[in-house]
Amino acid sequence: MLNSSRLSSKSSISRPNWLRRLVSLVAIASLTCTLTIASAQAVPIGDLLFQGVQIMQFSNLSQRDEVQLAAQMHDNLLSKGTRLSTDFAINRYVTDIGQRLVPSSRRSGLPFNFFVVQDKSVNAFATMGGYVYVTTGLLKAADNEAQVASVISHEMGHIEKRHLIAQIKQSMITRGLVSTILGNNSALANIGVDLAFNRPRGREDEFQADREGLRILRDSNYAVSAMPAFMRKLLRPRGNGPTFLSTHPAIPDRVKALDSAIKSGPTNRCDANPRLSTCGLDDVAYQSTVKQRIAI
Ligand SMILES: [Zn+2]
Numbered sequence: 001m002l003n004s005s006r007l008s009s010k011s012s013i014s015r016p017n018w019l020r021r022l023v024s025l026v027a028i029a030s031l032t033c034t035l036t037i038a039s040a041q042a043v044p045i046g047d048l049l050f051q052g053v054q055i056m057q058f059s060n061l062s063q064r065d066e067v068q069l070a071a072q073m074h075d076n077l078l079s080k081g082t083r084l085s086t087d088f089a090i091n092r093y094v095t096d097i098g099q100r101l102v103p104s105s106r107r108s109g110l111p112f113n114f115f116v117v118q119d120k121s122v123n124a125f126a127t128m129g130g131y132v133y134v135t136t137g138l139l140k141a142a143d144n145e146a147q148v149a150s151v152i153s154h155e156m157g158h159i160e161k162r163h164l165i166a167q168i169k170q171s172m173i174t175r176g177l178v179s180t181i182l183g184n185n186s187a188l189a190n191i192g193v194d195l196a197f198n199r200p201r202g203r204e205d206e207f208q209a210d211r212e213g214l215r216i217l218r219d220s221n222y223a224v225s226a227m228p229a230f231m232r233k234l235l236r237p238r239g240n241g242p243t244f245l246s247t248h249p250a251i252p253d254r255v256k257a258l259d260s261a262i263k264s265g266p267t268n269r270c271d272a273n274p275r276l277s278t279c280g281l282d283d284v285a286y287q288s289t290v291k292q293r294i295a296i
Contacts, residue, residue, distance in 0.1 A: 146280030
């Protein structure tokens with residue numbers, strides 16, 4: 001761990017050796033630093049450079065630290081009143097879909113966890129480290145298993161591309177909070193939860209998560225048509241509109257991009273033989289096993 005006493009020695013470093021010593025500190029830091037970095041007490045230029053080092057380290061968060069931070073965000077969500085569904089069958093159902101998708105993820109080594117949030121809003125989100133959430137409202141709105149799988153695979157795409165980590169980093173820089181936030185896992189978790197749960201993702205992040213999600217869906221032998229089909233369904237006018245539309249922007253353009261990617265992209269077993277049950281297209285079975293169980 002890098003501590004403040006080691007950093008404070010920077011102020012006594014003579015100019016000719018200063019940069020070399022800083023480079024050594026950077027090397028030590030990148031080898032040994034964990035999320036619990038103490039804030040720097042150094043000359044202003046040293047502060048700035050050290051903050052740059054911290055940001056770099058946060059961008060290259062180890063998988064272990066990423067999972068640990070995700071667990072803290074999960075606790076944070078629960079402590080702020082997010083309720084998880086206690087229906088064993090529904091949880092099992094969503095976890096089984098998620099686990100069918102995991103082997104096709106580019107980060108299949110992550111300990112993926114799939115949670116059902118008891119909430120009537122139609123929404124889904126992911127933090128990092130394999131933590132994916134869908135609401136009971138979303139399960140109720142979907143027509144079949146492939147549509148649920150398309151949302152989960154999209155969220156896995158965000159995790160693959162480490163979008164939330166990049167968003168947190170950007171938020172810290174914009175708010176000038178680098179040295180006060182890094183090293184404070186609780187504060188990091190607060191920012192992460194706010195970004196993941198309440199703020200819209202960037203347009204490019206959405207397109208990227210769609211591309212990754214579509215690939216995961218296809219490689220898991222679900223019907224890929226379910227992804228644009230569910231988005232089209234959500235776009236139909238209904239009340240105030242699902243939360244999913246505000247937290248996942250640019251849906252009309254994404255539908256077009258997905259249609260085009262499906263038309264020109266590789267196929268899977270479901271294109272040749274769209275069996276209702278194995279491709280996740282059995283609306284009737286979904287109605288009786290999932291939708292009827294959900295009280296929202
Ligand atoms: Zn998204």
